[in-house]
Amino acid sequence: MSATDADAELSATQSAILAAYAELIEEVGTDDVSFRVIALRAGVGERTVFRHYPTRVDLLLATSAWIERTAFTRPECESIFDVPIAIREAMAAYDRRPELAYVVAETSMRGVNGAEPAPYREAFSALLRHEVPSLGENERQQIVAALCHLDSAATWVAMRRQLGMSGRDIADAATWAAEAILDPIRDRAEGSRAI
Structure with missing residues (x-):
């Protein structure tokens, strides 16, 4: 399901609830936000929030998927060799909105956020098939897996938390790794893209 399809399935009320929760996450984090506060920010009744998202986990997972589709979108790459630049831009986007990046990373690392775990996997694979048709299936899968791993909020969080890297250093490291792949x-x- 594409981001547009997923967003079309959300009602205006659901979108308002998810947007309100995302705003509150950036302001105060995930733990200190009650359904009442979310409802007030969204301009709906508290029961409406519960009707759409019966538990805090349901709300968090839906919000994480929504954040990934709305706050961290980017245009598709025209060439597989443009992916390192797209990864650099993704890392910069995570750095601009770290609280949202943490939410997306935490839920995606658990594999339960409802979003595609590797949203660009099919696009990367198609680009490789088109531009480098001589790759064997196994080699193509390995390259796609490595690029998908680099192209994630989880990678940004790991570099930030575990390695204490700055946003610029994270972007440089992820770009360098994608180039090395x-x-x-x-x-x-x-074709003409060969260098």
Whole structure:
């Protein structure tokens, strides 16, 4: 399901609730926000919030998927060799909105946020098939898996928390790693993109 399809399935009320909760997460975190405060911010009744999201976990998971689709969207890459730049931009976006990045990372690492765990997997695979058709399926899967791992809020959080890296250093490291993955196949690319 695409982001547009997923958003079309949400009612205006649900979108208002998720947007309100995302705003509150950025202001005060996830723990200190009651359903009453979310309802007030969204302009709906508290029961309405419960009707759509019966538990705090339901609300958090839906909000995480919504955040990923709305706050951290980006245009599709035209070439697999543009992915490092897209990853750099994603890391910068996470750094601009760290509280939201933490929510997306925490829920996606548990594999339960309702969003596609590797949203660009199919696009990366299609680009590789088109631009580097000589890759075997196993090699293509390995490259896609590595790029998907780098292209995630979880990677940003791990570098921030575990390594204490700054936003700029995270973006540089993720971009460098993506380039290192793609450099060995550049000479195998077909067409004018081959370098």
